[in-house]
Amino acid sequence: MKIKTDKEFRTYQAEMEAITVKGTDLGDMELLSEEEKERYIVLSQAISEWEAAYHPLPGRVSTLITDAIRKKMETENIKQKETARRLGISESRVSDILNGRRPLNLNIVKRLRDNFGIPADFILDNI
Known part of the structure; x- marks a missing residue:
């Protein structure tokens, strides 16, 4: 359901x-x-x-956002290491974001927009 x-x-x-x-x-x-x-x-x-x-808990990333990141990674066959490089963060932080353990900050939102084509409006509407 x-x-x-x-x-x-x-x-x-x-x-x-x-x-x-x-x-x-x-x-x-x-x-x-x-x-x-x-x-x-x-x-x-x-x-x-x-x-x-x-309605994610404060500090958690909506699954709508993490699903969009995962879909982009899958579509472009991008591994976590490359995702970390593009976002300018560590692989462990990428893992934390994808698993809802770390929030996004404005710099990461901008990099998701610029390097992954995920619209900032989509991210902001779903934070």
């Missing part, structure tokens, strides 16, 4: 909350039906993906 709109996100959040309330009322989430438990897991994963992309 992939959430496509903010309205879907809110709807699925409400559905997940209802399942959580039911599990709480029963005294344990394990007392839910197998169907409800499976639905809860599917909703949880979809909501997590949406939040990582559109």
Whole structure:
């Protein structure tokens, strides 16, 4: 399942909350039906993906941005070492950015724009 709109996100959040309330009322989430438990897991994963992309935690890079970087690396067959060189940062920092452990700074945003063709507006809209 992939959430496509903010309205879907809110709807699925409400559905997940209802399942959580039911599990709480029963005294344990394990007392839910197998169907409800499976639905809860599917909703949880979809909501997590949406939040990582559109509402990342402070200091984390949106998965929309990291996916764009990875796609560019794959399309141009660029390795992490070359990516680091183009961005003027260490390979470990590239790894940290791609895995959401390090935020972007303005210089890196400019280099992503200039050296990878990723529009700055796209990055700024998704930070």
